[in-house]
Amino acid sequence: MLDNISILFQAPIFAVDLLVQGLLIGGIFVLAAYGLALVWGVMNVKNLAQGDMVILGGYVAYQCTLWGMHPIIALPIAFMLLFALGWGIYATIIRRVVDRDMFTSLLATFGLSLLIQQALNLRFGPEVKIAESGFGTLDFGDLTIPAIRFVGLGLAAVLAVGLVLFMRNSRMGQAIRATAQDPRAARVLGINTDRVYAFTYALNAAICGAAGVLVAMIWNIQPFYGIVHSIRAFIIVTAAGLGNLPGVVVAGFGLGVWENYSGFIFGAEFAVAAVVIVLVLVLMVRLFQMYRVRQVVR
Amino acid sequence: MSDNEHEVSVTVSEARISGYGSGGVETVISVEEVVKQVEAIADGPDQARIDALAGPDPYLSIEHLKAGYGKMQILHDFSLKVGKGQSCCLIGPNGAGKSTVLHSIFGFTNIFSGKVDVGGQDVTHYSSNEKLKNAGIAYILQDKSVFGGMTVEENLWMGGYLKETTAEAKEAAEKIFEKYPRLAARRNHQAKVLSGGERRLLEISRALVMEPEVLLVDEPSIGLEPRFIDMVFEILDDLQRVEGKTILMVEQNAKKGLEFADIGYVLVSGQTAMAGTGEELLANPEVGRLFLGG
Amino acid sequence: MSGNLIEVRGVSKSFGGVVANKGVSIDVAEGGITGLIGPNGSGKTTLFNSIVGYHPIDEGSIQFKGREISKLRVPEIARLGLLRTFQQTRIYSKMDCMKNMLISVSHRDEGLGTMFGSMRDRETEEFAEELLEFVGLYQKRFLIAGELSFGQQKLLEFAMALMNRPEVLLLDEPTAGINPTLINGLIDRLKRANEQFGITLFVIEHNMRVIMNLADRISCLAHGELLATGTPDEIQNDPRVVDAYLGAH
Amino acid sequence: MSPRKLDLSIYGALIAAGILVPLLAPAFTSQMAVLWLMVLMAVTWDMTGGQMGYNSLGNITFFGIGMYASAVVQIGLVYDVAEYTSAFGAIKVDFTEDQYWTGLFLGIGFGGVMATIFAMIVGPFMLGLRGPYFAIGTLGLAVAVAEMVSGWRYVGGGSGISMPVFPGAAGTGSLVFYILLFALAILSHLVVRAVLKTRFGLAINAIRDDEDKAEAMGIHTTRYKVIAWMIPAFFMGMAGAVFGNMSGFIEPLEVAFPTATFGIFMVAMALLGGKGTIWGPVLGAILFHIIKEVTWTHLLGWQWVALGAIIIINIVYFQQGILGWAQDRWPALFGLTVDERMTRTGQAEAAE
Amino acid sequence: KVDGDTIILGSAISLTGKYSTNGIHAQNGYELGVKMINDNGGVTVGGKSYKFKVVYYDDESTPARGAQLAERLINQDGVKYMLGPYSSGLTKAIAPVTEKYKIPMVEAEGASRSLFTQGYRYLFAVLSTSEQYLASSIALAAEIAEQNGKKASDVKVAMAFENDPFSLDVRAGVVEDAAKYDMKIVIDDKLPRDLSDMTSTLTKVKALKPDLLVVSGHSKGAATAGRQISELKISTPMIAMTHCEAAKVVEKYGADAMEGLLCPTQWAETLSYKDDLFGTAAEYDALFKKTFEGYKTVPYQSAQATAAVMVWKDAFERANSFDTEALRDAIADTNMTTFYGGIKFSPEGNNIAKPMVLRQIQDGEYKVVAPVKWASSKARHPRQPKY
Numbered sequence A: 001m002l003d004n005i006s007i008l009f010q011a012p013i014f015a016v017d018l019l020v021q022g023l024l025i026g027g028i029f030v031l032a033a034y035g036l037a038l039v040w041g042v043m044n045v046k047n048l049a050q051g052d053m054v055i056l057g058g059y060v061a062y063q064c065t066l067w068g069m070h071p072i073i074a075l076p077i078a079f080m081l082l083f084a085l086g087w088g089i090y091a092t093i094i095r096r097v098v099d100r101d102m103f104t105s106l107l108a109t110f111g112l113s114l115l116i117q118q119a120l121n122l123r124f125g126p127e128v129k130i131a132e133s134g135f136g137t138l139d140f141g142d143l144t145i146p147a148i149r150f151v152g153l154g155l156a157a158v159l160a161v162g163l164v165l166f167m168r169n170s171r172m173g174q175a176i177r178a179t180a181q182d183p184r185a186a187r188v189l190g191i192n193t194d195r196v197y198a199f200t201y202a203l204n205a206a207i208c209g210a211a212g213v214l215v216a217m218i219w220n221i222q223p224f225y226g227i228v229h230s231i232r233a234f235i236i237v238t239a240a241g242l243g244n245l246p247g248v249v250v251a252g253f254g255l256g257v258w259e260n261y262s263g264f265i266f267g268a269e270f271a272v273a274a275v276v277i278v279l280v281l282v283l284m285v286r287l288f289q290m291y292r293v294r295q296v297v298r
Numbered sequence B: 001m002s003d004n005e006h007e008v009s010v011t012v013s014e015a016r017i018s019g020y021g022s023g024g025v026e027t028v029i030s031v032e033e034v035v036k037q038v039e040a041i042a043d044g045p046d047q048a049r050i051d052a053l054a055g056p057d058p059y060l061s062i063e064h065l066k067a068g069y070g071k072m073q074i075l076h077d078f079s080l081k082v083g084k085g086q087s088c089c090l091i092g093p094n095g096a097g098k099s100t101v102l103h104s105i106f107g108f109t110n111i112f113s114g115k116v117d118v119g120g121q122d123v124t125h126y127s128s129n130e131k132l133k134n135a136g137i138a139y140i141l142q143d144k145s146v147f148g149g150m151t152v153e154e155n156l157w158m159g160g161y162l163k164e165t166t167a168e169a170k171e172a173a174e175k176i177f178e179k180y181p182r183l184a185a186r187r188n189h190q191a192k193v194l195s196g197g198e199r200r201l202l203e204i205s206r207a208l209v210m211e212p213e214v215l216l217v218d219e220p221s222i223g224l225e226p227r228f229i230d231m232v233f234e235i236l237d238d239l240q241r242v243e244g245k246t247i248l249m250v251e252q253n254a255k256k257g258l259e260f261a262d263i264g265y266v267l268v269s270g271q272t273a274m275a276g277t278g279e280e281l282l283a284n285p286e287v288g289r290l291f292l293g294g
Numbered sequence C: 001m002s003g004n005l006i007e008v009r010g011v012s013k014s015f016g017g018v019v020a021n022k023g024v025s026i027d028v029a030e031g032g033i034t035g036l037i038g039p040n041g042s043g044k045t046t047l048f049n050s051i052v053g054y055h056p057i058d059e060g061s062i063q064f065k066g067r068e069i070s071k072l073r074v075p076e077i078a079r080l081g082l083l084r085t086f087q088q089t090r091i092y093s094k095m096d097c098m099k100n101m102l103i104s105v106s107h108r109d110e111g112l113g114t115m116f117g118s119m120r121d122r123e124t125e126e127f128a129e130e131l132l133e134f135v136g137l138y139q140k141r142f143l144i145a146g147e148l149s150f151g152q153q154k155l156l157e158f159a160m161a162l163m164n165r166p167e168v169l170l171l172d173e174p175t176a177g178i179n180p181t182l183i184n185g186l187i188d189r190l191k192r193a194n195e196q197f198g199i200t201l202f203v204i205e206h207n208m209r210v211i212m213n214l215a216d217r218i219s220c221l222a223h224g225e226l227l228a229t230g231t232p233d234e235i236q237n238d239p240r241v242v243d244a245y246l247g248a249h
Numbered sequence D: 001m002s003p004r005k006l007d008l009s010i011y012g013a014l015i016a017a018g019i020l021v022p023l024l025a026p027a028f029t030s031q032m033a034v035l036w037l038m039v040l041m042a043v044t045w046d047m048t049g050g051q052m053g054y055n056s057l058g059n060i061t062f063f064g065i066g067m068y069a070s071a072v073v074q075i076g077l078v079y080d081v082a083e084y085t086s087a088f089g090a091i092k093v094d095f096t097e098d099q100y101w102t103g104l105f106l107g108i109g110f111g112g113v114m115a116t117i118f119a120m121i122v123g124p125f126m127l128g129l130r131g132p133y134f135a136i137g138t139l140g141l142a143v144a145v146a147e148m149v150s151g152w153r154y155v156g157g158g159s160g161i162s163m164p165v166f167p168g169a170a171g172t173g174s175l176v177f178y179i180l181l182f183a184l185a186i187l188s189h190l191v192v193r194a195v196l197k198t199r200f201g202l203a204i205n206a207i208r209d210d211e212d213k214a215e216a217m218g219i220h221t222t223r224y225k226v227i228a229w230m231i232p233a234f235f236m237g238m239a240g241a242v243f244g245n246m247s248g249f250i251e252p253l254e255v256a257f258p259t260a261t262f263g264i265f266m267v268a269m270a271l272l273g274g275k276g277t278i279w280g281p282v283l284g285a286i287l288f289h290i291i292k293e294v295t296w297t298h299l300l301g302w303q304w305v306a307l308g309a310i311i312i313i314n315i316v317y318f319q320q321g322i323l324g325w326a327q328d329r330w331p332a333l334f335g336l337t338v339d340e341r342m343t344r345t346g347q348a349e350a351a352e
Numbered sequence E: 001k002v003d004g005d006t007i008i009l010g011s012a013i014s015l016t017g018k019y020s021t022n023g024i025h026a027q028n029g030y031e032l033g034v035k036m037i038n039d040n041g042g043v044t045v046g047g048k049s050y051k052f053k054v055v056y057y058d059d060e061s062t063p064a065r066g067a068q069l070a071e072r073l074i075n076q077d078g079v080k081y082m083l084g085p086y087s088s089g090l091t092k093a094i095a096p097v098t099e100k101y102k103i104p105m106v107e108a109e110g111a112s113r114s115l116f117t118q119g120y121r122y123l124f125a126v127l128s129t130s131e132q133y134l135a136s137s138i139a140l141a142a143e144i145a146e147q148n149g150k151k152a153s154d155v156k157v158a159m160a161f162e163n164d165p166f167s168l169d170v171r172a173g174v175v176e177d178a179a180k181y182d183m184k185i186v187i188d189d190k191l192p193r194d195l196s197d198m199t200s201t202l203t204k205v206k207a208l209k210p211d212l213l214v215v216s217g218h219s220k221g222a223a224t225a226g227r228q229i230s231e232l233k234i235s236t237p238m239i240a241m242t243h244c245e246a247a248k249v250v251e252k253y254g255a256d257a258m259e260g261l262l263c264p265t266q267w268a269e270t271l272s273y274k275d276d277l278f279g280t281a282a283e284y285d286a287l288f289k290k291t292f293e294g295y296k297t298v299p300y301q302s303a304q305a306t307a308a309v310m311v312w313k314d315a316f317e318r319a320n321s322f323d324t325e326a327l328r329d330a331i332a333d334t335n336m337t338t339f340y341g342g343i344k345f346s347p348e349g350n351n352i353a354k355p356m357v358l359r360q361i362q363d364g365e366y367k368v369v370a371p372v373k374w375a376s377s378k379a380r381h382p383r384q385p386k387y
């Protein structure tokens, strides 16, 4: 472990390498986490199927390459397809668990997650798939970075900026924000909260789908990889604190970088543990902060 | 202590103290007992009486409404009429179903049978945005309902959510600011830092953005300090007398409510026990004993 | 009356930029009923929260029976016999009323033995029943508490507080949203609790009819600062209080 | 029938079934053993999840800790554990029958104790988290512990650890483990039920309904919460020890800390039957296990689809669980009634 | 179990979960074996011809489930003749069960050495044990170093192994052999299960410039490693990796990028093994591709599964009995040649008649380069991939 740290000091280029690679993948983590923060904050639904939607988006990209399209084109397609799917899932399942205690939504989406995994497994088989972008690798001296990672970060950024603008300025965005704060008051003002919920869930699915296309181009996909993405999204949102969207961005990039560094320093076998332990630590720190400063109860 | 008390209530404070005012506290009756006694004196107003109270030009009318939550029925054959530009106050013990009446008008309950009519339109099965948009019904909730994370301005814009364009909503918001400088002073503050009274004011004015014809107001004075209570009633008074809005309100501070309203209904166990003009009910010693706290 | 049970001295508390309490000093006399009034947002609830330990105070001291409690935490303070009710009623909504009462016994000294001891000893049960009868809920004792009406929940919460045999009870707007007639009943019971059980009361109220009839001393807060303290009559006629709070026609 | 009598007859029926099934259908012994394990998991999960409102996704940690603790004890009695594991199984363990049995029972006890101690140490921290943060925090704990154990050479790391082989004849092994799990399941239910009848039960119910209120009333919430988590930990630890021996080979992520299967199943089972009820988790576990085994047999390849669909249908249409639903329908059966002998006058008098 | 004229074999196999790719390869192998045997006269016992049939359960790639299912096959379904599951972990979980019930199991996918040190009497494996998988690459690296005038002990080895029983066993073999040559191990990373990014390990490789990189992690590990080696332009002169074929690395990442990769295999279609049923290895290869769609190369996992079925047929016919004890003894005496190679079991139950071979990807083809006896082509060193 100490050897590994000393490498970073002796050859700082690799420290930079890890940092850049981490930031580049962090962008994708941010997308899925942002979607989760949205449904969690607005509808109080903890979507365990988050990662499976990501993977689903990845398979859309894969399918598109099978049809001879470039996977980048799959991005809008996955976005729209998953939007529609999200709407459908809302109408059949989520609508009935909104407003219930947290475990209801957690478990319902766990069931959903199983269904998506198996559907993908039956359709595409359990093998690892990729959607090859063919963009090659960029060389910067010792730094070799796959070009697709830059493209992915760029696309993620475009998507994220679009989302923020949408939430800030569009009427639907405002309605979503209002519903998040007080659904009953929103209804009194004539906002159709059911539609807002449906839209929010569908939007989340769409974001996940787009993230999935990037995942399929940058890493690889497999029907059962969703859980990893779900866990990451939960870690990011939890660490950022609910309703803290800038925090989600910071935490997302932070997680990307930390995964790379901890994999390097402690060895890849502890990468997952390192990430989860950071989550537990963040929760603990918050707990101690709150130990005296409790929420005021009226 | 107790003889002094009586004096205080009748002579000193009655005249001067605003808000809840003061009064004797000798009458000690349980809810069940109130219900029982009201049932005994209930006149169960007939349709003719209801029509007469509303005057020649009824604007809001509820006919034989049966409604509740889930499978549980709370309102049993409830009827009510309010004329155009009139105000009506519902009073009654806790759990009588007063809020449920308002909920039913706005469509937050299950309606088993009966009909709600506003300005000649049957609105019973309108969705809540149709209620606001087409029938001009605005609802001010019993508990806090400002969007704390948004600014005062944004809250008002949300009030105009159903307007055709955002520009129209903003325009309407400006009008409100002109009218209530107290809000204008805080337009860029987050709503959660407002004091209780200002919040109530924001809630009421937000409901006015869509220029509704009918206002449903649930307990405007709950949790407010005495001076704010007066202020809220002044605003409502202004809306009714100057702008000609029709107001249906629920008020636990029954004395205030009945003083304000043209007509009053006494609700018990989801049914109307008595109905009359505000003054009539105020003057009724039984009502006084059972609902005004002696 | 023998001196002060709670002594609040120069307590300040602010949230970010908002100063909720500034140098507040209030005494709660043993065996008496002390009232607290003040405009919305003047820091009444904040003061209660400071006393019972919901948040640390910025400066000042809070003493209970001569002991500094401003550093103690909620349950510890509660176990000293200093109990509060909430502005919005809080009861254990999925348990029946009797169980609500039984678990509200004092937890002052508790070991493994009592933790796993039975709750069903005759003495405790009888006391619980007595109290339920006292607030008029005896008949509803096996009803799930969440199904009680709003007013009944308030009464239950009050009975639960008595079950704990506290020395002081802090009540935050006990009559808000309650039917005026029922309020009378509540006042009556508060007085009887004060007289019969010797519980010192400290009450926040906006309803003048209640506070003037109930309290023997009243303090008024405005903008987080103590404005005036006195008997009900003094307060009602204090021009500052009328100006800042009561308002005149 | 009074609730007490009802309880007694259900115990009677369960014990009878537990004794008869392996006699009548010995082929099903190991499946039944897993059934009892599921019952134990659901019942103990419900102690914190249903009764205290702290929905843990990490109770499986105790299971794994118990399993590894017993493995270390059992093997450590005779061999050096580090040597045993680093040899990648090149050492064949040979136990005398005495050594085996001592090891087994010591291991089970030690497993339970270690898990309990672990709960006692992490409890005050984890239980400070509320709502979804607790759920996610405990899930994180489970994953972290699992990953650490699978990176820990001493206990074999990712290549797992083989348990001593049961010395008796074929078939008797599963019977022994069956009996152990059966006894543990019944015992855990008895303990949970007994504990819920005391002040402890009321206190954790109070914490579930409103923790701030409970704190404000002076209840030692942290103490109650931690103890309420140590009880499931103790049983899960012992169950883990038994299950490790039953499996014969412990692999960290799949056998000892199966977060995505048993870890979630126990929640699903409690919810299916009705959380926060005495018999709901038992009923849920039995139904769930039967459904699971049947679909595994008859819908090969589609079993997970079926399971997902069942969970969704359960949650969407049966939100309070079967017993919760029954409780709504027939409240009288569950002792949730107003005392009908009371007259209305009692009320009026009290109010005077 | 024998049911009319059908002999029922049982297997818990990974149809879902993380091993399902290879689980299904294995299942296909079993099925092809069963089909060919049934189509060619079946199994003759006591003068009567029987057909094979396999009962499968899905073990979801989890050992606990596998052990339960084995009990279930034996107890409830009355299966008396077992075929193995996929992976060493699952085999480790199931072997104690079959052993306890004295049910012979011929397995084809559990290569861990530790399976054969437990004194199991009823467990037989047709494949070579796992410590041999990559050990030959160490020997090759030593040989090349000496050819280039360097010492074997100068060779720096980087290792990345999945943290699971199989790969750790492979690792043990590598570590042992590296120690023999006194090589220096500079990286020793273990990859997590759901691995889709090994950037941090490969960054270390870039930093430390080892002479040999060995990777093992079933198909997923190979897929991830193949891709990232190409993307990050890893320039290590020699890379050895298990499961190249199963992960279809050449098809996925191109012959140019994968050029020079060393891939150990239990079996290759270019080897000159043959038998009466399938003919040569190449003929088996062709038949398999014809029977199951979508295979460009036939994974050895399938071939060895087929071989396991052939062992059963051979044993039934030699024992001429359905008695499990008789069959066990017959299996123990197996000495046959198949398209998969020779099969002869050591007293511990592993196959000692067949070596592991090392292939190198040369211009997109898998060419056997070691051991010399089977080599069809010379090893190319250093690798010269075009990324």
Ligand SMILES: Nc1ncnc2c1ncn2[C@@H]1O[C@H](COP(=O)(O)OP(=O)(O)OP(=O)(O)O)[C@@H](O)[C@H]1O
Pocket (backbone or CB within 6 Å): B069, B072, B074, B092, B093, B094, B095, B096, B097, B098, B099, B100, B101, B252, C148, C149, C150, C151, C177
């Ligand atoms: N969302 C709900 N679901 C089920 N029952 C409800 C709901 N809201 C109210 N109730 C029940 O309906 C009845 C009438 O409630 P309502 O809120 O109309 O009373 P209210 O007259 O407004 O009383 P208060 O003066 O306390 O506000 C009560 O018995 C209450 O328990």
Ligand SMILES: Nc1ncnc2c1ncn2[C@@H]1O[C@H](COP(=O)(O)OP(=O)(O)OP(=O)(O)O)[C@@H](O)[C@H]1O
Pocket (backbone or CB within 6 Å): A296, B192, B193, B194, B195, B196, B223, C015, C016, C018, C019, C020, C038, C039, C040, C041, C042, C043, C044, C045, C046, C047
């Ligand atoms: N947790 C908090 N964070 C920020 N500001 C707070 C917080 N709690 C209270 N405040 C602010 O402190 C001031 C005093 O609040 P407090 O609740 O004590 O008033 P109050 O006297 O109880 O009013 P009311 O009569 O309306 O209940 C208010 O301006 C309020 O907005």
Ligand SMILES: [Mg+2]
Pocket (backbone or CB within 6 Å): B098, B099, B100, B142, B218, B250
């Ligand atoms: Mg109401």
Ligand SMILES: [Mg+2]
Pocket (backbone or CB within 6 Å): C044, C045, C046, C087
């Ligand atoms: Mg307050």
